[in-house]
Amino acid sequence: MxxxxxxxxxxxxxxxxxxxxxxxxxxxxxxxxxxxxxxxxxxxxxxxxxxxxxxxxxxxxxxxxxxxxxxxxxxxxxxxxxxxxxxxxxxxxxxxxxxxxxxxxxxxxxxxxxxxxxxxxxxxxxxxxxxxxxxxxxxxxxxxxxxxxxxxxxxxxxxxxxxxxxxxxxxxxxxxxxxxxxxxxxxxxxxxxxxxxxxxxxxxxxGKEPLNIGYKKFRDTFRGFSLPRNTNLENIDGIESSFKLGDEMQIFGFFKKKPINAKELKLNLEDAFLGYTGRY
Amino acid sequence: MKILKIVYFGVFILFLALFLPRIIDTALSEAKKNPKVYFSENLNQFLIQGYDREAKKSYFLTESGDELSTEGFMQNLPFKFYSYLLAKGIFPDQYTDWANADKIRANSQILAIKPSFYNQKSIPLFTLLESKPKFLKLQFNNYGIRGKKDRIEFVNLETLKVDDALSQTYTDALKQSGFIFPLKCHYSNPTTRKVFDEGAFLQDKQNTIFHLKMINGKPLVKNTKIKNATIKKIIMNENQRKEFYGALIDDSGVKLISYDNYRLIPLPSRMYKPESMVYSLFITPLSRTVIININDKVEAYKLDNNYQILRNFSFPIENNNQWITNIKKYLLPFTLKKKDGYRHEYTLSDFSFLVLLANALFALLYLVVTFKRKVPILHFIIIGIFGIYGFIALCLY
Amino acid sequence: MFKKEFYKFKDVYLLLVVLITSFLAYLAFSLKNMVQNFGALDTNLSFLFKKKFTFFHLDDMNLVFAFVIAVFVFFHERINGRLRLSLHFPHSSARNIGFIIMCGLLFVFFVYFVEIILLNIILGAVYAKEIMYVLNYSLAFNYVFGFLLYIFCCGFIIEPVKKRAIVNFIVMLGSIYLYYEINPDIYAFDSFYANDFGFYYMGIVALYALSAAFIAFDNYKRGYIK
Missing domain, CATH: 3.40.50.300 (P-loop containing nucleotide triphosphate hydrolases)
Structure with missing residues (x-):
């Protein structure tokens, strides 16, 4: 109910x-x-x-x-x-x-x-x-x-x-x-x-479908990675948002596997939220 | 909620039907200056005094169309302007017998019935003056008189206490004269600024008119035998000529109540509507005339000494506002306006079918205003019926 | 709940009650002076034959009173959309709305009630009962229109659609014009009993004011917040 x-x-x-x-x-x-x-x-x-x-x-x-x-x-x-x-x-x-x-x-x-x-x-x-x-x-x-x-x-x-x-x-x-x-x-x-x-x-x-998800599931499955700035993102599935910062590029999404050369970011809820909605 | 919206909309249309015509009139109409008509004894003609709006000055005409100067106008109305003419020594020679202001005054009488006076409803409390005052000067006594179911009651207006003895005396006097209670109406002339007092006329349950006077504190009651269910008003007009007590207005017009045993003398009253027109009876030593101001003309009657019509004259009133009336006919499907009378009673009137073209134009305009929007057919029916009112209401809705 | 409503207009209520009392006192003293100078007989006769009587704007004050109280009642609900809170109290919406409207109205009614009793004591000591009927009828008309003005305020303060709020305001102004035409101060009457039919027209105006008020609340609830 x-x-x-x-x-x-x-x-x-x-x-x-x-x-x-x-x-x-x-x-x-x-x-x-x-x-x-x-x-x-x-x-x-x-x-x-x-x-x-x-x-x-x-x-x-x-x-x-x-x-x-x-x-x-x-x-x-x-x-x-x-x-x-x-x-x-x-x-x-x-x-x-x-x-x-x-x-x-x-x-x-x-x-x-x-x-x-x-x-x-x-x-x-x-x-x-x-x-x-x-x-x-x-x-x-x-x-x-x-x-x-x-x-x-x-x-x-x-x-x-x-x-x-x-x-x-x-x-x-x-x-x-x-x-x-x-x-x-x-x-x-x-x-x-x-x-x-x-x-x-x-x-x-x-303009997009809202995400309705269990909190724990979101925190467990929504991840962020840091990649070299010039990485081609076309081959990476599940990206919700990305942005460039200095020499690196950060990507966020529900990834099934860790992208090559990627370094996992430690996300708090706000980071994850912004990662999902996009920063700007 | 739907019913509320219909009520809201309906009342708003009534609101527009009340105020829109008023706004048009206030914004566009010019003040009317009604001409005045008098009878000239020397010319045996009616004279007209009017105002020329363009020349911005008064004009004076004879009935046959000849122009008169101000002086000429006054000289030809010797019994109206006698004070001036006598003072200047130019009172017409042929009336030397009348060259005396007191004599003229004693043989003159004016009875004017104005809508502002006619459209009065008095409080059911009246007074009787002592008709033979001890010190000759008329004055009010302490009592107000009210009609009760089976008697009249004298209430002392200083203390608000009822004087039972006086009430009983007057009730008995009325009953003895055949008065049947309750009292329906009273008609009197409650002023001390008159030469003498003729008491009051009272209408009983069966619409018979009784004449009540207070003489030396005692009642004097006479059954006038006038029985009329359509009496609108009796206007008392005490005058030293003592020819009539006043005028009675009923459905058939104006009648004088003569001193000759309350005989009724009918006066010309064709087209006269007391709620909205001014009626005047002018009596001079040598003439009797009735003037009625009807909406678009002045009707004048020259009467003989028995109040029979000798001839009549009609002078049209120029209406500068006719074009506004026409505009309203083509624009407003109806108007909500006050009926003539003592109270504010609004009625729907001036229905016009000439508005159909304007209604169609408003429907077209509504189509433009609501361009690209889905509009129910009902809206166009509303505009078809209520025209400009419906259009405004829908635009603001 | 009463306090919640009363505190919206507490200060202005007390101020206006003081003002109305002053107007009432002025009327009483003027009447006393008139009776002392001319006598009760002349006072009655001049009323009967010359319509010589004025409420010294007490009737106008009554209308201002109802209007101002209503403005305070409804504006306080509109500020920050407080009406959302009021509508959420655990009662039906009609009851919540009814309470907001009726509470202030009850306070206005109380003042009118006390006023007409005092006026009847003051004026009834001098004027004959036929005259008192005319005065009471005029006052009753005045009070009813005061209530209508109060409800009208709801129609343009709560109403969130600007166009309709303006229309309701204009209709209120038209009604004020109509009211003064039908029921002016006694000395300005065309004729006694000129207001005979007035209650019918006020009935029609009431239909509009009430419809406008309920439509306003409905519109507000449907989401024209701000």
């Missing part, structure tokens, strides 16, 4: 086609990273999933319901984080807390909120608009975690956060999903943070 199912999803803004016939699933209990460079349609997909955008064609199901027409019960099972930590900044922290506590009364776990909140040195009476981006993110994430969703959709959680807050977030997320009963779909531009966290990744590329 999948938490999210996207079938033949196509979307255009006027004449500008974002993507066509996109298919992917987020299985229950899995953490899926939706990755891609700017402009490939990550936010568009997230907006469709959040029910704020009607796709040109295709459908998107969340817990089996059309994402554009979710029942109240299903909505209560989804935790949404909007890019830029959008919230009611004109409220005080305690008012925002009360709002979520009331709206998600049946599922609300206040200890999850206060566990995160007490790490902040701010008063409950402080207005959200007066908090720093990091503090604000903790308040919002605390409330999302406290509403105990079965599915988390996190759009660019890392935007505006320093390393400390990003690490704090990842730590809490790991704790939140440790029972393997929560599903997560997340996007970020700081992909290295997701190492060891993801179960699956979806990498979107402009």
């Amino acid at each position: 999948n938490a999210i199912e996207c079938r033949n999803l196509s979307h255009s803004f006027g004449k500008n086609r974002i993507y066509e016939k996109l298919n992917f699933n987020v299985p229950r209990g899995k953490v899926v990273g939706l990755l891609g460079k700017n402009g490939v349609g990550k936010s568009t997909t997230i907006n469709i999933l959040m029910g704020n955008l009607e796709p040109t064609s295709g459908e998107c199901l969340i817990f089996g319901e059309d994402s554009n027409n979710l029942s109240a019960n299903t909505k209560s099972r989804i935790g949404l984080l909007y890019e830029g930590y959008v919230t009611y900044d004109y409220l005080k922290i305690k008012d925002l807390y009360k709002l979520y506590e009331k709206e998600y009364a049946a599922r609300f776990k206040k200890e999850l909120f206060f566990d995160l909140f007490k790490k902040l040195t701010v008063s409950e009476n402080q207005k959200i608009s007066t908090l720093s981006c990091g503090q604000r993110s903790q308040v919002i994430l605390g409330l999302i975690f406290a509403s105990d969703p079965d599915l988390l959709i996190l759009d660019d959680y890392s935007l505006g956060l320093d390393t400390g807050y990003r690490r704090l977030f990842i730590d809490y997320l790991k704790k939140f999903i440790e029972n393997k009963d929560k599903s997560v779909l997340m996007t970020t531009h700081i992909v290295n943070d997701l190492d060891e966290l993801l179960d699956e990744i979806i990498i979107m590329r402009k």
Whole structure:
């Protein structure tokens, strides 16, 4: 059973086609990273999933319901984080807390909120608009975690956060999903943070089929090699991208065997991601 | 959602039908200056006073088309401009018997029924003046009078308390005269700026008109025997000539209510619509005339002393806005405009079939505007019916 | 949830309530002076025969009040696309939308309600009940149009399609023109009861405003975010 199912999803803004016939699933209990460079349609997909955008064609199901027409019960099972930590900044922290506590009364776990909140040195009476981006993110994430969703959709959680807050977030997320009963779909531009966290990744590329692959498989099979600059690449199968750097040429892809004269590169997730999507 | 969109679209078309004609009128039409017509006793002719828009000056004409100077115009209307003529000593010789301002005033009367006055609906609370005031000067008493189901009620407007005794006295007096409650309407002339007071006319349940006056605080009620279900208004016009109480307007026109036992005297009223036209009865010592300002002309009637028509005269009003009317006929399939009357009541009117050509042009234009787009046939049907309104609505939709 | 809505316009609400109270006080003192100078009889008669009465722009203030509250309510939802959050609360979309609209409207209604009670106490002490009927009818009309202006704001603030937002704004301006034609201040009435039919027309305007509001929310949900 999948938490999210996207079938033949196509979307255009006027004449500008974002993507066509996109298919992917987020299985229950899995953490899926939706990755891609700017402009490939990550936010568009997230907006469709959040029910704020009607796709040109295709459908998107969340817990089996059309994402554009979710029942109240299903909505209560989804935790949404909007890019830029959008919230009611004109409220005080305690008012925002009360709002979520009331709206998600049946599922609300206040200890999850206060566990995160007490790490902040701010008063409950402080207005959200007066908090720093990091503090604000903790308040919002605390409330999302406290509403105990079965599915988390996190759009660019890392935007505006320093390393400390990003690490704090990842730590809490790991704790939140440790029972393997929560599903997560997340996007970020700081992909290295997701190492060891993801179960699956979806990498979107402009005008190409997205890659939907298990994280471990991707990390095991996607490789990079350094070759002399003037190497003829026509005889090498499986290249996804290449670029020249000084006297060497680097190639990335799913290679069945190591090319002649090649020196394997040690790739972290970001290197692999860039290797797949191309650097520039 | 589809129904909402139809409602949204439909109301927007009504909105356009209300405002587009107004915008056209406001932007293009010129103010109308209606000529005035008077009867000249010395020339035995009607005189016209108008305004020449091009020459930017007033003109004066006789009925037969002769031009008059301002002086000549005034001299030929001695009972209108008597103050000036007497002061200057140029009052016409043939009327030396009348060369007295007080005498002229005492034998003159003007009864004007303007739409702005006719189109009034009064609050169902009226007052009665003491018709024989102790110190001769008319003044309001403390009471407002309201009609109840089976009586009239005098409410003290200082304290808002009902005076039961006074209410009972007047109710009894009305009932004794045959008045059947409830009171349907009241007509009076509530001003102290008149020489004397003639009380009020009251319309009972059976549309009979009763005349009620307050004399020395006591009621004086008379059944006028006027019974008419189509009465629109009674306009009281107390005048020292004491020939009539005022005018009654009903479906058949204007009638005077005479002092001769409330006999009704019909006045010429052909084509007269009180909601939108000005009606004037001018009585001078030597003439009686009725002037009606109809939309495109002024109708004038010279009457004898019994208000029978001796002759009539019609003067056309130049309409500089005819071309706008024509444009609207060819452009606007209908308009939503206010009906004449006391309230704001908008009706669809001015339906025109001459717009079909314009509608076809708008449909063609729509085809150009939506070039390369798939347009449902319904859009063209909408433009076919609603013309420019449908076109604008669809373009903005 | 109430707090979430109220905090959008808390400051301006209190400011406008103070202003309305001042207008109300001015009206009360003016009436008191008139009664002291000319007597209640003349005050009543001059109303009856000369339409000598004005709300001293209290009626205009009522409209401004509803309009400003609506602007704050809906702009706060539009800023950063917060409406996306509001629509995601675990209720039906209709309920979430209804709450956003009705909450502010309820606060406007409360002020109108208190105002008409106070006005009836103040004016009812001087004017005959027939006159009070005319005043109350005019005020009721004023309040209903205030509610409509509130809903109109939704139609051009939430509506993401610029063309439609402009059309809705223009229709709102036209409706304001129509309102003042039908229900001006008492002294400017062509005739008492000139607004007799007004509620029918306001009904039609309400149909438009409500349709525009729901279409706006629907368009927003369909993805015309920004």
